[in-house]
Amino acid sequence: RHHQGYPGLFKSLAREFDHTTCRLISLSTPQEVDQIADITLKEILTNDKPAEVIYKNDQRHKVDIIPSPLSTSLNEAHIQLDQKSVVLVLGGAQGITAELVKHMSQAYPCTYILVGRSADPRNEASAKEFEGMKTKEEIRAYLIKSGKFTSPAEIEKETTKIYKNNQILRTIRDMEALGNTIIYQSLDLCDEEGLSNLISSIYEKYSRLDGVIHGAGLLEDKLFKQKTTSSFGRVFDTKVKPLRVLAEQLRTDCQFVVLFSSIASVYGNKGQTDYAAANSVLDDYANALNKRLQGKVISINWGPWKGAGMVSSTLESEYERRGISMIPLDEGKEIFLNEIKYGTESQVLIMSGNNW
Ligand SMILES: NC(=O)c1ccc[n+]([C@@H]2O[C@H](COP(=O)([O-])OP(=O)(O)OC[C@H]3O[C@@H](n4cnc5c(N)ncnc54)[C@H](OP(=O)(O)O)[C@@H]3O)[C@@H](O)[C@H]2O)c1
DSSP: OOOOOHHHHHHHHHHHOTTOOOOEEEESSOOOHHHHHHHHHHHHHOOOOOSEEEEETTEEEEOOOOOOOOOOSSOOOSOOOOTTOEEEEETOSSSHHHHHHHHHHHHSOSEEEEEESSOOGGGOTTHHHHTTOOSHHHHHHHHHHHTSOOSHHHHHHHHHHHHHHHHHHHHHHHHHHTTOEEEEEEOOTTOHHHHHHHHHHHHHHHSOOOEEEEOOOOOOOOOGGGOOHHHHHHHHHHHHHHHHHHHHHOOTTOOEEEEEEEHHHHHOOTTOHHHHHHHHHHHHHHHHHHHHOSSEEEEEEEOOEESSSSOOHHHHHHHHHTTOOOEEHHHHHHHHHHHHHHOOOSEEEEOOSSOO
């Protein structure tokens, strides 16, 4: 079975091409060629709007969102972690994943292995000099004053790097202060062999891997016709490549795998064909992986977050225009922890609104 992410791709194309109807037809049961031709013709001639339809035998289905409140009071948590447990967090050193995992580690102190491309800031000689600086403005002003960099582009690049380093350092220090053991591993997740070796080394060293949270991702938004294959590849591969490695390497006793997907795969988003397609693969894979592991696998289609993470001010205004509000960090943290503890679905959409 191939996981190619068509729903997110087509729904995003539908948002980019105003005068074109884009619709994905999925056949969940085998059909004869003639039947497929009939279905296709019928869909071309049908005016209603769904960007995705699924045929099961002769029945036509639409994808819909069903409210599914989480019951937390009577249930016992589905996960059991103690001080010896090991949790691998891809993209966990900064951004929303770091915030959520920090919160989780308060309830479940153990060993967390955080992975990102950035070099370990603890090895950078200059890290101490900047450690106390909390905002980009503060760092930028300091760099300009130091006179070491002259071009604005250089100053901006260095500012972003130092800001990120500070966030990573803060995540490590905060989580250690909560009684966790933190390992930071610098690795590009597009390198499948690198991730495969990391997981083997975890099993070798600890003889266990209790849970995985895959929150790595990046945005390089552009309209589809302006995208290059290398940019599409970077965005897509960062999310998708780790999945095959996880499917091959995780032992069945892994208690949970949480994949950070996005509403972009459910609704589509202008400029995000690559990102939405990648997230659709996550949604699809969660189902497949759920069947292989004893533990639970959840793909969470997050709405946009406020207070941390990748949402730029441009993207924030685009969401506002569409009436989509941002998830407040503190409430979101609690929702995330409850989902890991009590969630029963393999795909959930969580976004901010009057009722969650
Ligand atoms: N923020 C939101 O509103 C929102 C909404 C929906 C879904 N999500 C999803 O939630 C996750 C976290 O988002 P965020 O907003 O926290 O983003 P973020 O601040 O940009 O963090 C992304 C993390 O992924 C790591 N990363 C990116 N590419 C990588 C690669 N090739 N290999 C290894 N690590 C890589 C980054 O570390 P390095 O730069 O050091 O590699 C960083 O720690 C993403 O998967 C995103 O799609 C976020």
